[in-house]
Amino acid sequence: MYDALRVSMDEQGNVFYSVVIYELGPVGLARRNVHIVFDDGDRLTLPLELHRPIWRPYNPPSLEWIDSVPVVTVMSMGFSHEGGHNNESARAFLSIADELRDEQ
Numbered sequence: 638m639y640d641a642l643r644v645s646m647d648e649q650g651n652v653f654y655s656v657v658i659y660e661l662g663p664v665g666l667a668r669r670n671v672h673i674v675f676d677d678g679d680r681l682t683l684p685l686e687l688h689r690p691i692w693r694p695y696n697p698p699s700l701e702w703i704d705s706v707p708v709v710t711v712m713s714m715g716f717s718h719e720g721g722h723n724n725e726s727a728r729a730f731l732s733i734a735d736e737l738r739d740e741q
Contacts, residue, residue: 641656641657641658641671642654642655642656642657643655643656643657656671656673656683656685658671658685668684668685669684669685670682670683670684670685671683671685693712695712695713696710696712697712697725697726697729698710698711698712698726698729698730698733699733700733700736700737707737707740709730709733709737711726711730712726713726
């Protein structure tokens with residue numbers, strides 16, 4: 638079950654599960670459904686949808702204060718062996734973390 642379910646959070650902070658199945662194949666594959674059977678025996682059939690992420694230009698991590706609360710925005714994080722945005726993001730995030738070290 639947890640191979641296909643991913644925990645997600647919407648912009649309002651609501652936590653939910655998404656069914657995520659990665660499949661390589663030609664464009665135009667027939668639409669598929671996923672069949673879910675709950676512990677109580679209830680069944681649900683959901684159509685799988687193709688996800689096409691929206692490309693956004695790179696922005697480094699940023700810190701802004703909203704009503705005295707520090708809000709950190711991060712598009713990507715982690716160090717990579719190849720360098721690039723991941724390394725820049727990780728370093729920027731670490732500098733923000735140092736700045737917020739003593740915050741509540």
